[in-house]
Amino acid sequence: MSPNQSFTKLEALGNDFVLLDHRDGQPDPGPERIRALADRRSGIGFDQLLALHPGTADADDCRVHIFNCDGSPARQCGNGMRAIARWLADEQPGRDRFRLATPAGAVEVEIRGDNQVRVNMGRPDFGAAAVGLEPGLALNDLLAGIPGRLDAGLVSMGNPHLILLLEQPPTAALVEQAGSHLSRHAGFQDGVNVSFATRGDDGAVRLRVHERGVGPTPACGSAACATAALLIMTGAAKSPVNVDQPGGRLVIDWPGEESPLWMTGPARRVFDGTCLT
Numbered sequence: 001m002s003p004n005q006s007f008t009k010l011e012a013l014g015n016d017f018v019l020l021d022h023r024d025g026q027p028d029p030g031p032e033r034i035r036a037l038a039d040r041r042s043g044i045g046f047d048q049l050l051a052l053h054p055g056t057a058d059a060d061d062c063r064v065h066i067f068n069c070d071g072s073p074a075r076q077c078g079n080g081m082r083a084i085a086r087w088l089a090d091e092q093p094g095r096d097r098f099r100l101a102t103p104a105g106a107v108e109v110e111i112r113g114d115n116q117v118r119v120n121m122g123r124p125d126f127g128a129a130a131v132g133l134e135p136g137l138a139l140n141d142l143l144a145g146i147p148g149r150l151d152a153g154l155v156s157m158g159n160p161h162l163i164l165l166l167e168q169p170p171t172a173a174l175v176e177q178a179g180s181h182l183s184r185h186a187g188f189q190d191g192v193n194v195s196f197a198t199r200g201d202d203g204a205v206r207l208r209v210h211e212r213g214v215g216p217t218p219a220c221g222s223a224a225c226a227t228a229a230l231l232i233m234t235g236a237a238k239s240p241v242n243v244d245q246p247g248g249r250l251v252i253d254w255p256g257e258e259s260p261l262w263m264t265g266p267a268r269r270v271f272d273g274t275c276l277t
């Protein structure tokens with residue numbers, strides 16, 4: 001991102017992004033530059049950087065590169081997909097469907113009324129291999145110290161998720177400390193996003209997420225998808241599943257294993273800017 005380059009700030013349930021339009025072939029910033037731009041005092045500030053690159057003519061509207069604020073690359077970002085859909089719809093009035101090529105595969109996005117965006121997040125992939133858990137490493141051993149744990153699961157939405165189902169909502173300290181320890185555990189070859197889930201009396205899922213490469217965020221779209229998919233697959237919930245995070249609600253619809261999973265939620269363009277240094 002060169003000096004005087006324009007950018008757009010967007011957010012989705014408080015998970016915030018800077019979007020760069022690199023469809024002119026500009027290269028993405030390196031990890032050090034990303035960390036500097038992500039700094040909420042001396043930079044612009046964001047959870048993830050989303051860079052748009054040219055799509056293949058007939059299939060995708062654009063290719064998407066995703067980076068966490070620590071400079072690490074990510075293969076999927078559910079909230080980010082809704083933010084990009086919002087940006088493209090502003091750029092191309094009259095269109096309400098787009099196809100984005102992400103490192104995890106093609107993603108269809110649909111702009112709906114009432115400020116909602118619907119995203120086809122593909123099919124969840126369950127199990128240790130899907131999230132890069134070291135073969136032979138027992139999940140129970142890894143999670144022995146987590147208080148009030150009812151169950152746990154591993155789900156990939158193109159990016160890796162460890163989901164802890166708890167009796168009681170987690171404290172902020174548990175999300176911070178246990179989330180930080182587990183998200184960087186050497187037993188996960190590329191790290192992992194860590195979700196702490198409980199069930200509300202209304203059947204909704206209450207979720208707190210410690211994101212890989214970021215830390216605790218107000219909402220994580222792919223984690224909401226992964227958690228809902230795990231509950232549906234184990235019979236603990238029926239589709240559609242309401243997932244409530246501090247930033248707000250996502251609705252996850254997954255009819256079953258042979259079907260793609262759809263996520264619906266808001267996304268908002270906050271401001272456009274120019275980076276001066």
Ligand SMILES: N[C@H](CCC[C@H](N)C(=O)O)C(=O)O
Nearest residue numbers: 074077078079159220221222
């Ligand atoms: N931290 C994630 C990427 C962003 C996911 C999140 N912001 C979402 O909405 O899915 C990872 O390293 O896989």
